[in-house]
Amino acid sequence: MTRRVASIVAVALLIGQPAPALAYLKFGVPIRGQQVTVKWAQTPVRYFVANSGVPGVSAVDFQDAVARAFASWQAVPTASITYQLAGITSAAPGSDDGSSVLGFRSRPDLDRVLASTSFLIDSSTGALIESDIFFNSAFPWSTAAAGEPGRFDLESIALHEIGHFSGLGHSALGETELIATGGRRVLSAEAVMFPIAFTSGTIAARTLKADDIAGISDLYPDGDFTSAAGSVSGHVTRDGRPLFGAHIVAFNPATGALVGSFSLNAQGQFSIGGLSPGPQVVRVEPLDDAELDSFFDSSQPVDTDFRVAFVDRAVVVPKGGDSGEIAVQVVRK
Amino acid sequence: MRQRLILLLGAIAAVLGWSNPGWAQPPEPSSRLELGVGVRWIGRESLGDKTATETTGSGGALSLFSTQSELGSAAGVDGRVGIRLTRSLIAEAEASYVKPQLRIAVSADAEGAAPVTATETIQQFTIGGSLVWRLPGRRWSPRFAPFATIGGGYLRQLHEQGTLVETGRFYQFGGGVNALLMSTHRLHTKGLGLRADVRALIRTEGVSFESGSKASPSAGASVFVRF
Numbered sequence: 001m002t003r004r005v006a007s008i009v010a011v012a013l014l015i016g017q018p019a020p021a022l023a024y025l026k027f028g029v030p031i032r033g034q035q036v037t038v039k040w041a042q043t044p045v046r047y048f049v050a051n052s053g054v055p056g057v058s059a060v061d062f063q064d065a066v067a068r069a070f071a072s073w074q075a076v077p078t079a080s081i082t083y084q085l086a087g088i089t090s091a092a093p094g095s096d097d098g099s100s101v102l103g104f105r106s107r108p109d110l111d112r113v114l115a116s117t118s119f120l121i122d123s124s125t126g127a128l129i130e131s132d133i134f135f136n137s138a139f140p141w142s143t144a145a146a147g148e149p150g151r152f153d154l155e156s157i158a159l160h161e162i163g164h165f166s167g168l169g170h171s172a173l174g175e176t177e178l179i180a181t182g183g184r185r186v187l188s189a190e191a192v193m194f195p196i197a198f199t200s201g202t203i204a205a206r207t208l209k210a211d212d213i214a215g216i217s218d219l220y221p222d223g224d225f226t227s228a229a230g231s232v233s234g235h236v237t238r239d240g241r242p243l244f245g246a247h248i249v250a251f252n253p254a255t256g257a258l259v260g261s262f263s264l265n266a267q268g269q270f271s272i273g274g275l276s277p278g279p280q281v282v283r284v285e286p287l288d289d290a291e292l293d294s295f296f297d298s299s300q301p302v303d304t305d306f307r308v309a310f311v312d313r314a315v316v317v318p319k320g321g322d323s324g325e326i327a328v329q330v331v332r333k
Numbered sequence: 334m335r336q337r338l339i340l341l342l343g344a345i346a347a348v349l350g351w352s353n354p355g356w357a358q359p360p361e362p363s364s365r366l367e368l369g370v371g372v373r374w375i376g377r378e379s380l381g382d383k384t385a386t387e388t389t390g391s392g393g394a395l396s397l398f399s400t401q402s403e404l405g406s407a408a409g410v411d412g413r414v415g416i417r418l419t420r421s422l423i424a425e426a427e428a429s430y431v432k433p434q435l436r437i438a439v440s441a442d443a444e445g446a447a448p449v450t451a452t453e454t455i456q457q458f459t460i461g462g463s464l465v466w467r468l469p470g471r472r473w474s475p476r477f478a479p480f481a482t483i484g485g486g487y488l489r490q491l492h493e494q495g496t497l498v499e500t501g502r503f504y505q506f507g508g509g510v511n512a513l514l515m516s517t518h519r520l521h522t523k524g525l526g527l528r529a530d531v532r533a534l535i536r537t538e539g540v541s542f543e544s545g546s547k548a549s550p551s552a553g554a555s556v557f558v559r560f
Contacts, residue, residue, distance in 0.1 A: 175387060175395060175443070188387035188395035198390040209388070253383045253400045253437055254542040277497055279540075281385075281400060281437055281451055285444065308446040310398075310439050314453040318496035 027119075027169055029126050036126035038119065039167040039219055044084035045128075047165075050103025051088045054137045057154060061143040063088065066102055069158035072206070073166060076213050078229070078274075080222035081166055093132035096120050100165070102158070105134040112183065114139055114197055115157050117164040133161045140200070147203040156197070156205035163193045168215045169295070170195040172247045173260050176289045184290065190258050195294035210257035214274030225274075230317035233271040234326030235263065236284060238306050242268030243330065245292070245302030250315070251281040262287070262295065271322075279314040284328050306330040364523040364559035367415040371555020373429050375534060378404045380435075381543035398442040402542050404455065407433035411553060415465065423465040425484070431457050435540060453493040455540060459503060461486015467511075476513040482506065482530065490539050501538030505551065507531050524559040 027038040049066055053059040070083040086099070093101040098120070107113065113136055120130035135141065135157065142151035174189035176196060186196050191211035198204055208216075217225050232250050236243040242263070248270045249260040261272040286304035287295065296302055309330050315323050380402035386394035409431030415423045433455050440448040463484025485504040492499070509530025516524050532551040541547060 173387065175397075186390065188389045190387040202390040202392075204388050204390050204392045251385045251398075251400070253381075253402055256383055256385065258385055258387070258397075278499075279435060279437065279451075279453060279492070281439055283398070283442075283446070285446075308442060308444045310442075310446055310449045310451065312449045312451055314435055314437050314451040314493075316453060316492040316494070316496050318492075321496065323496070324494060 027164075027167055029121060029123070031123065031126055037167070037219070038121055038126050038128060040081065041125070041127040043080065043220075044082040045100070045166075046084050046086040047100040047102060048086050048089040048091065050092065050101060051090055052104060054104050054141055056148070056151060057141045057143050059088075062104070062154065065143040065155040066158050069155050069162050072159055072208055073162055073216060076208065076216055078213065078217040078222055078225040079220045081216065081220040083162075093134040094118060095132075096130065098130050100131045102133040102161075103135070104137040106137045107134070108138040110136055111138070114152060115161050117161050128167065131165045133158070133165055135161075147201050149201040152197065152200050153203045153206065156192075156203060159192050159206060159208070160197070163212060163216070166216060167219050168193055168212070170290075171211050171215070171260055172262070172287055172290065172295065173209070173211050173249065173258055174289055191260070195290050210252075210255070211259045214259045214272075218274045227320035228277075229274050230277050230319060230321050230323070231271055231273040231275060232280060232282060232315050232317055232323045232326060233269070234282075234323075234328055236268040236270065236328045236330060238303070238330045238332065242266060243303050243306065244268060244300065245287055245296060245304070246270070246306070246328075246330070247285050247287050248272060248328070249283045249285070250275055250317075251283065252276055252278065253281060254278055275317045277317050277319045279316050280323075282311040282315050282326065282328070284309050284311070284330055305332055307333055365417050366560040367417075367423070367425075367557050368413070368560070369415070369528060369555040369557035370412045371410070371528070371553055372408055373411040373431065373551060373553040374408045375406060375431055375433065376550040377406045378536070378547045378549045380404060380541055380547075383542060396441065396443060398446070399440055401438045401440075403436050404540060404547075405434040405436055406549075407431045407457075409457075411555065413555075421467040421469055423467070425463050425465055425482075426461075427463065427484075427486075428458070428460045430459075433457060455493070456491040457539075458489045458491075459486055461503065461505075463505070476526075478511040478513070479508065480511060480530075481508045482532070488536060488539050492540075499539050501536055503537070504535045505532045507533055507551070509553075511557070521560055522558055526557050526559075528555045528557055529553070 028035040049063045051059050053062050093103045115135045117133045140151040141154045142148035143154050147153050171191035171193040173191040174194035175187040176184035179185050186198050191209050236246045246263040250272045261270050263270040285308040292302045382401050384399045385397040411429035413425050413427035415425040417423050435453045437451040463482050465480050465482045468479045483506040488501040488503050490499045511528050513526040530553050534549050534551040536547045
């Protein structure tokens with residue numbers, strides 16, 4: 001068995017490291033010319049939690065917050081993934097020893113990285129072997145039920161990182177504004193997997209959203225999810241040419257659910273899976289609310305020069321099937 | 334289609350005016366079976382409003398855009414067969430087919446996208462039954478017979494391209510008038526006439542973006558033959 005480490009970034013506050021192509025909704029690795037989805041081959045996924053805390057968060061507080069975050073993902077009724085606490089460890093996250101560890105590490109050099117997830121992948125199958133999450137102890141943390149001003153909510157950040165730990169990439173369902181000191185401030189997000197964290201003191205990201213649930217269910221479908229849910233697919237063009245990296249969002253007017261994806265290849269094709277059957281409103285927007293390398297390899301030609309637009313037909317998602325090809329034409333700004 | 338319906342209703346009115354024979358006509362022959370075919374119009378239904386929101390850091394909601402949805406009014410065809418149970422009570426089985434348009438008006442986009450109306454055409458089939466009560470003592474002519482009706486049935490809505498079927502039930506009540514154009518005993522028929530009715534249509538389930546039943550008006554005009 002050949003093994004290699006793929007250091008895939010999973011970050012909250014303003015990141016600057018590249019993620020692999022096809023990062024959303026799932027991570028992928030090329031194996032023998034094919035893009036293979038990175039996921040755990042067996043569940044429950046066993047993990048260890050470090051036995052150390054940081055100022056404001058005891059080791060027990062940390063273990064409890066991590067357990068709640070794992071429980072949130074495991075509670076998704078349409079996903080089959082389960083997790084199991086294997087024990088408390090003194091080992092630090094980040095060592096390639098075959099054990100998945102979550103813990104604190106002091107990385108003051110990563111002054112915009114709240115937390116990060118790394119993987120050990122079986123390069124012959126794409127199966128995850130190990131995944132470690134470190135929380136940067138250079139930042140102030142909290143596990144208070146209502147949050148604490150000036151401190152980042154550990155459960156919220158753990159929820160995001162466990163999404164990566166499970167194989168999910170970033171979502172672009174969020175709005176940001178540039179701030180004078182550099183970087184972005186999040187105005188809103190409708191996915192825990194949005195790449196930038198809310199400012200300190202908030203606990204708004206402790207709850208999984210429709211986009212997260214669709215992603216984890218697509219990756220680890222449970223029961224009749226595959227036959228009960230459907231997808232929307234199509235392609236995006238501008239001036240008759242395919243557009244790469246457009247953010248496409250399906251809105252369900254019955255439930256209010258927002259689920260997004262991207263046009264991911266040279267033909268501008270996209271697919272949004274895990275949708276409830278019924279008519280959807282489809283919106284297309286440029287990827288301008290986070291750094292592009294939060295989503296794609298920097299070599300990818302992401303095009304953001306077009307106006308936000310809606311598809312002028314109600315796109316019907318069938319049960320267990322696809323909407324059929326939707327042609328979306330956008331115009332330059 | 335609406336213009337066609339209005340023209341047909343106008344034609345019915347003209348025929349009634351021309352054929353009204355006054356009080357001296359003989360009573361219609363007793364008949365047990367009635368077949369009818371005609372056109373039916375169903376009014377619009379609001380399917381509700383929804384706002385696409387994202388969660389803010391304080392736990393509030395930031396509006397991304399808003400939608401207003403409706404199933405537009407539409408005209409189609411219907412047919413029925415009725416069996417007289419008593420002198421004034423008729424049991425009817427009926428079916429209809431209309432093609433309303435689902436319209437989702439999208440507006441107030443936070444990033445300035447132009448408003449659009451996303452549409453699709455629904456094929457709606459209904460099959461059901463009703464009881465028709467010929468109102469006693471209300472005839473102003475032997476040829477005109479007002480009636481009240483109540484019924485219900487099964488609804489099947491097929492989305493565009495046949496990719497998704499939604500089903501539900503409907504209930505209806507209303508009234509109308511039968512106008513007997515001619516009485517005859519030829520070819521086993523006992524009469525030929527026109528019917529016009531209006532109904533309140535209450536739908537449960539089927540295409541809907543909010544909980545609860547949907548109500549809309551319905552009007553029909555048809556030709557009937559009695560046997």
